[in-house]
Amino acid sequence: MNLLNTIYQNIVSHAPLIDQDGCFPEQEFTWLADASLLQITLPGQLLDFTRGNTPTLLQLLKNVGRASLPVGRIYEGHINALYLIHLYATSEQQKRWYTDVSQHHQLFGVWNTQAQDGIRIHDLGSGRYRLEGCKTFCSGGSHVTRPLITGELVSPDKKGWQMCIIPTEKVKIIVEDRSFWKPLGMKASASFKMDFTGIEISEEDLLGPPNAYYQQPYFSGGAIRFAAVQLGGAEAVMEEMHHFITMMNRTQDPFQQARMAEITYLTESGNLWINQAGAKTDEWLQSDDRTDQILAYANMTRTMIEEICLRTLQLAERSVGSRGLMRPDRLERVHRDLTTYLRQPAPDATLTAIGAYVFNQPATHDIWN
DSSP: OHHHHHHHHHHHHHGGGGOSTTOOOHHHHHHHHHTTOSSTTSTTSTTOGGGOOHHHHHHHHHHHHHHOHHHHHHHHHHHHHHHHHHHHOOHHHHHHHHHHHHTTOOOEEEEOOOOTTOOEEEEEETTEEEEESEEEEETTGGGOSEEEEEEEEEOSSOOEEEEEEOOGGGSOOOEEEGGGOOOSSOGGGOOEEEEOTTOEEEGGGEESSTTGGGOTTHHHHTHHHHHHHHHHHHHHHHHHHHHHHHHTTOTTOHHHHHHHHHHHHHHHHHHHHHHHHHHHHHHHTTSSSOHHHHHHHHHHHHHHHHHHHHHHHHHHHHHHTTGGGOTTSHHHHHHHHHHHHTOOSOHHHHHHHHHHHHHTSSOSTTTTO
């Protein structure tokens, strides 16, 4: 635990140096790799996916996010990719990709978002495939050496949305469009547009059958992971607000006390949400008929964490005023990063899905049991 605290503090201290468009937290991921955090979910490791440790995993993601939201975003993508490998890879693929992590510290990521020029995977025959098109918001860019991407499979034998993992050192260079990434915050997440046109891969690089990526509850249920990282951002805002008000000798002001009280119970309720979401996910995944329940609870968790973060930002703004939001203070940077990271897709659909689930139940008193 002391080692992890040291790593978190090192990440906090280094974060201002990488707050630039297109920068990547290279040193931070060296620290994470050296602490065996890249491989922590692999078989036999502390947070082995087969052992039902989701609440602890979510706390780890939260703590990394509290240190740096860009680092947390990229790290969550790495964990997401390893989870998909856990779910869908053959034993031979798992052995190869797990070795990539444990012995070679390869960084994985999941890139699914695309625009009109999205990915198509052309079957060339004889177990060879050629990629065409681009992905957007590719967090980590070329520093992700094992990107998991999705695309439309164009084959005479099978159709659908196919996952594949690109062995970057074995293919031609994936072209980065750095001009795509000019964000308000999360600058150091290096979320570029990547062009895969002309990349050729083999059958062994395909992960799972077509359309496995969207299989529920794993696809939408994974929202609790990025929600945990976001909660870490809210805790960082609280920490910086505490520091600023103390430095200004305003801790006896009753209005400051009231705002601090509200942020405190908001962030603590966020911890209760992610802990409960993790525990219920582990429990309900043991049954075949709990998919809708898992999705509804994940949607609630994601929605509540967003509300907690937005309210925390608002309270902090009122407490510190313009002076507390000046560069290069940490609060200004975390505020930008969290504001940007909270913009996850389809928040309205997520909210209405919760209501639809509840209305489909015969009663409301025990729907989460």
